[in-house]
Amino acid sequence: MRARVFVRLKRGILDPQGAAVKRALEGLGYREVQELRVGKVLELELEGTDPGQAHGRLEEMCRRLLANPVTEEFTVEIVEDGARQRLA
Numbered sequence: 001m002r003a004r005v006f007v008r009l010k011r012g013i014l015d016p017q018g019a020a021v022k023r024a025l026e027g028l029g030y031r032e033v034q035e036l037r038v039g040k041v042l043e044l045e046l047e048g049t050d051p052g053q054a055h056g057r058l059e060e061m062c063r064r065l066l067a068n069p070v071t072e073e074f075t076v077e078i079v080e081d082g083a084r085q086r087l088a
Contacts, residue, residue: 001045001046001047001048001049001051001054001078001079001080002043002044002045002046002078002079002080003043003044003046003054003058003076003077003078003079004041004042004043004044004076004077004079005041005042005044005058005061005062005066005067005074005075005076005077006039006040006041006074006075006076006077007039007040007041007042007062007066007067007072007073007074008037008038008039008040008072008073008074009037009038009039009071009072009073010071010072010073013071013072015037015038017038018035018036018037018038019036021036021038022035022036042066044058046058051078051080054078055076055078058076059076062074062076
């Protein structure tokens with residue numbers, strides 16, 4: 001089973017990397033970008049077939065290591081047989 005975890009800074013947390021990318025885009029003429037936040041995507045290959053159990057384990061991984069609960073939020077996406085199942 002494949003999974004993706006999307007980690008991004010919570011609203012209200014300063015994102016200097018996002019600000020730098022936004023400025024760079026503006027310098028290239030892309031002035032329509034109003035806000036830009038940078039995050040990370042982690043792709044995992046998991047053993048097992050139970051999406052509910054996998055989701056619980058992924059949430060535990062995020063709380064313990066993959067995301068900082070003070071400054072970041074995360075979303076988990078389980079990918080099964082080419083179909084996506086997004087779980088908050």
